[in-house]
Amino acid sequence: MNRLNNILVKLSKRYASKWLVLLVDLCLVASTFFLAYLIRYNFEIAFDFSKFLKQIPFVLIAAAISFMVVGSHKGVVRYTGVKDVVNIIVGINLLATLLIISTYISRKYNYDSIFDIAGSVIYIHLLLNIFFLIGAKFFIRSIYHSIISDKSFYNLEHHRILIYGAGNAGMVTYDAITNDAKSNIEIFGFIDDNSKKVGKKINLLEVYDSKHITTDFIEKHKIDEVIISIQNISSERLLDITKEFLDKSIKVKITPPVQQWIDGELQISQIKDVRIEDLLGREPISIDNPILIDEYEDKVIIVTGAAGSIGSEIARKLTKFNYKKLILIDVAESPLYELQQEFIQDEIKRFEVIIVDVRNTVRMDQIFTNFNPEIIFHAAAYKHVPLMENNPYEAVSVNISGTINMSNLAIKYGVNKFVMISTDKAVNPTNVMGATKRIAELYISCLNHKGKTKFITTRFGNVLGSNGSVIPLFKKQIENGGPLTVTHKDITRFFMTIPEACSLVLEAAAMGNGGEIFVFDMGKSVKIFDLAVNMITLSGLKYPTDIDIKITGLRPGEKIYEELLANGENTRPTYHEKIMIAKSKEIDTQVVLNQIIDLHETNPKCLTLETVTKIKEIVPEYISNNSKFEALDSKN
Template sequence: MLFKMAYNYLKCKYISSKRVLIYGAGDSGIVTYNALISNVREKFEIVAFIDDNSRKNGKSINGILILSKNKIDQDYIDSHRIDEIIVTSENINKDSLLSLVSLQVKITKVPPIENWMNGELNVKQIKQVQIEDLLGRAPIKIDNPNLINEFKGETILITGAAGSIGSELVKQLAGFDIKELILVDQAESGLYDIQQDLIRDGKHRFTAIVADIRDGLRIDSIFQEYKPTMVFHAAAYKHVPLMEKSPYEAIKINVNGTKLLADTASRYNVKKFVFISTDKAVNPTSVMGATKRMAEMYISCLQKESKTKFITTRFGNVLGSNGSVIPLFKKQIENGGPLTLTHKEITRYFMTIPEAAQLVLEAGTMGKGGEIFIFDMGESVKIYDLAKNMIKLSGLSFPEDIDIQITGLRPGEKLYEELLANGENTLSTYHKKIMISKTRELDYVSVKHEIEELCITNRFQSNNIVMKMKRLIPEYKSNNSDYERFDKKVQIYKKVKDILHDKTDKTYSNA
């Protein structure tokens, strides 16, 4: 023991110290200061505190000066040989954080007080600033006691349980007093991973099933055996360019798979069915977006004739989800660049995976049936700025170390996403981050029949299947895609249909 103490003392004495600025001269900043100076594994030299409060500027803590953030620029960092700036303020605004990230120095952040170990800050908990911290809005937090009652004693089936959203739904639902979770996915490796995560966390009230939602008999047998009382449907094909080349597959999973699952849930009198849609279903410009909109429409139609409460949730991009831009940029940075971006002006709405799952559960709880819930995702983010910030967060310079290459919009890709379609507006709910979309009225009998026909036609891999989708979804107009050629044909078809409809009406009125 004495040898270990002596070793730590000598190590601390002779290793070079890390020169640090602490951003925030409040309680959290003082606790961080104490944690750093008492750390024996690494030596820290606190050069100064930084604080936004002008009243504190010029004062000192334990002889260490408190500076205004305006004094901290690259010249200051270089002349004072600063190795790291530790942000201790939870309320630091986006612009202040971005100004720090733009400096050629490591930026780290102290976790919220509630995450400290036994009420004390451990230096190991100080982590590098993440791209999520630059979203420019406070993290969405839900503390609704109704969720406890909503899921108590329920048997809940989750499709796409191995995916980004599905697996997070599984983790969050496992924390409630549920009867059983039924995890369904066709990806066996991902399903195995989530299974092992649950076992490691001491959760055993679940069954993992490898199954394909397109297999009606298999889905029926699962409902018959496990009798789920609630369904969260997250399984889908989501990659826009890939689905643009494979409309057959997109319809098979996103439309027919949803239809089979929803029909089965209705047949077994499931209490609630929560469908996870996307902002790409709004004024769709891609096959993927159109298939998700069609699934929304089918569910709305089914609500009219079912005891099951069908609820749709619609949100934008999820940070760090499988195949999203963040993991792609990280991989490109690791490989030395360049970062590839389809357009310099492209923007997207973002939220974190836990936020998305929380909002889905909350919307599922408040849903009475037939609603499309949309989430307030803050301001849209310019992907070009996101790419530059990721380069800076990696400790590299743009464009000296890593450049950004513009590759051009991909088939079906939009410059910006929308959460509301033409003719839609919103109703507020008791949660300020969740709204209900008031969608245009559908001819439910006709639309349901047409979607059923389209699913049957798709089995024969018809070349005109996209044309049929466009006739069914008036707002679907392709962008940067081979299917743009169908848009004029559809307009002509609609005009002829309207003329014939008018003539029919006149004939009846004369009779």
Template sequence: MIKNYFTYYSQKFASRWLVFGIDLAIVLATFFMAYFVRFNFTLNFDLNQFLIQVPILLAIASLSFLVVGSFKSVIRHTGFTDVVNVFKAVALMAFLTTLIILINTATNFIPGFTIPKSIIVFHALLSFVALCGLRLVFKIAYNHLKGTLIDTRNVMIYGAGDSGIVTYNALINNTKVNYNTLFFIDDDVKKRGKLINGIRILPLNDINETFIKHNNIDEIIVASQSIDTSKIISLVDSLIDFDVKIKKVPPIEDWINGEFSSNQIKQFEIEDLLGRPPINIDNPNLLNEFNGETVLVTGAAGSIGSELVKQLSNFNLKKLILVDQAESALYDVQQDLKRDGKYNYTAIVADIRDGLRIDTIFQQEKPTMVFHAAAYKHVPLMEKSPYEAIKINVNGTKLLADTASRYNVKKFVFVSTDKAVNPTSVMGATKRMAEMYISCLQKESKTKFITTRFGNVLGSNGSVIPLFKKQIEKGGPLTLTHKEITRYFMTIPEAAQLVLEAGTMGKGGEIFIFDMGESVKIYDLAKNMIKLSGLKFPEDIDIEITGLRPGEKLYEELLANGENTLSTYHKKILISKTRELDYENVKAEIEELCITNRFQNNNIVLKMKNLIPEYKSNNSDYERFDKRVQIYKKAKSIISKGKTFDNKSSVNL
């Protein structure tokens, strides 16, 4: 009951006029005290003269407080600025009192009115001490009650700079939780051992399990805005096994209206632990590249497509065209644009496999640039449906690219994947075929065809992190296909930025790959997600190994066999030098494959394996074709050399 009353009334603030009245009462009391002390703690002074002085002094004090506004501050949150304001008000009061006495001495406007100079000085000193002291006493009493009656959390703040101090003040001002800041942590040797508001600054090396248990630490809040990602990972790794939560202060640009409150402190997300600094692109050429262009985005409702739409909408485009077959998801993207005050777009529900529909869109909208992000991307599903994978990933790309070439679109940017490199799945092979077709088309088209490859995108539809989050919410276990599986990761905004940047620098025919740092072990990622959720592995949630899925790799690659790279002006973007293709034959075979009957899955896979030498199935029913393809190629090689089969070579085959 008492706790509820305190929580309720702690949300309310005392009237500033009540504070104003109390301040005047304190001024009056200290004025009497100044006379009492001045006359050796006796009342041997002229009380009549004192009573004449009181109303004039109160008028002067009222004017000083009104001018400075010292009574307007929230008493329980008194800080240095409030103390300075009290000093200004008292100094102004003493100055005005002295000025009026000097004027009255010259004019005798108020007969007999004077105040000894020693009383003025002593009164100003007593008033300042009493006004500040009462505020601090009230603040201490409030904080004591707050710590007694509401939840208390012992915290440490990582970062003893400006951001750390702002965080400390925000924690103090929280009325729902009593944050008891015990220590600051800082890497700066010069700050170690020093105090901030009486709180000691410690080095990170002093923080261990014994220290945390001894001081009963509940949370560590990372307030430093300049801390390296590697240090964050080291901090999380070193403390994540202890019973302590690790939280972060958002970047200053994300503070609400430039103000920071404790409610904005968030739990660390797995996205913060990529093992590399975030990729940021600040290229002014992008403004010129997209100025006045009509840009079409396919797969505009997907994870990458919707982020491309979001970032493209910030440029001065003539028009933005959104194409997707998912009606509900496309509607959501459209509503997001409206909420952001963007109206220069057209949302179109269409299937990229429908050549006539695509041609009509190009004819009506006349796009000058195309970003092609529409695709089927789930490896196990596509392993069971090669025909569907071909229809969307290959034939859809072919129809779109042919149409773009026919309408002389300036640039066509194709969003591919690292699964196209040395593919082990149907999905990866279809994306590689799409890359190859675009390369063939570049030889005969005015359109600049550009391909971008990158790895897994954090938070995208169907990716591992949303899956793990759902499994954690349900109490586990987390399912993992193999303990040693690794993946490259990047965030959705990073992926979209790099696609736009690659589209800007592309001259036609390039395959751009992105430097995503070190690959991440998914088993470690799963353990960290469990711990970041405040749970223990394996006591609270375990990890279940289910075995590799059809077509799945243990690790992804960014370069195929026989490929190497060229650098660009952006250190995170490289150009892959792919093997030379027999463009006429490859293009013809891809076109033939696109009209394959839907019931010929085995035939489709065999043709893809013949077309892509590096395509070797993994953990899939189609592995049986790999040896057959090798035999076919060996026989073809023998025949091409004009040789005939003897019994021995037939046995070898």
């Protein structure tokens, strides 16, 4: 039995040649042609058999031409679907048309009788071809499916599922599962909230009301999993459904939005466990803008901070364009090496990886000389609020001096665009990190129009799953049995997925003309406490019974609420609904520039209080919160 299984496994990995498929189809056409004659003559050889034999080569040539024109022989038989059936029918009808035309010409011009085929035979032949050619393919497909769906074939266990959603999306999910012979998934039925669908059957499977799916029902029918297949489902409804079935010890998965389907079709591999990102109500962003193609076409592009969460994703998205050269810069050796290996594995060409500190003027000058970049995405920065609160020198050194160095070189070498990645913590900052990012924003805005370089700022909130963010922390705490730590019960944050944020960065960079601060639509702010509870729920556990949440108190410099616009700022729209331009209040450019240069030059002295005092002078809205630097505010 094991030997048979091994043979079947090997055969299942091989695909029949398209020419073999064509040959089989032609054999069937020849057989049905003979059968058509038999049916026409009441299953008696009461026709000119020698003439019939002479007609077969002509019929086969016409069939070969017809099938090759429509490409019906190119389909993979084991995956025969509706499109393949349509192709076969078109090919068969084309064959019948050729035979009718040849018969008409033969009779009109008294041509060779070989081309004169009775109309009744052609019609019967057409019907038989439809039946046998389509039937043969579905027969082979069913044999293949029945063989490899045997749980012993891949040593896998069957599991039984319900599809939540009996609409179009549910049917697409049904097709994706049933067309994947290796899935070993048995669909038991559908669930739907529409009372008009409940009790009816789809593909012989019953549609149930969710109230009917009790613990007894699940145990009786051995249901293992529920797949939610509802497009545009609200995050609240998704959470309700997920919680309902997780409480019944049932796994819950979800199909992705239609924008993420591969070539317009759902693949079973895309059906994933419900993640916390799915519960945040973030609509997927699909950026298909031809402007971006022209923007990055044949350009030399530098990405600083390329080993970080944002920098690496920007780099990945840039690889989709036909750039001239992509230079990835970071001081973090290991993660930059990992990104390099990822690109090599994906066979990405024309990229360079360089270990360098953006503060190193001489080294960076060499890089600019060697590569002559045209676009810079400046993502290099320190971002952890508590760490920077205790290390103001480093925050100024990287976030401000690094930006000064890169932007000055951009002007010197005539870079076309300089795009800085900023943060919502730069708005009315309460900590050193946010204030230094605000100063970096101010510096590049002061440089605008000082050369050909267009300086652009993109500002957004927290990104899901980034290095050091709250979600990976919560996951680790759940794995360790808890408790989850939240600094304040009312603390909220804006969230965006990393791919979403980076897509918007590339879009904003393309539309920027210099001097803009682009603000992204972050949606509704999320209560971190609720986020923690939802993550516990998604893990199949209960709060506070299984895992508790501990309130630890605000960290130095931490806000309860984040903002995307500073006092005196408002926005104006762009052509992209999720990207706005912040209309900033006027500043005295020369005064601010001098203050920033002074901070840049005095920072190496490592005089912490003097450094933070200068920061507060440049950013008067910077009021420390829960920090040792609050004393400096009382002096002002």
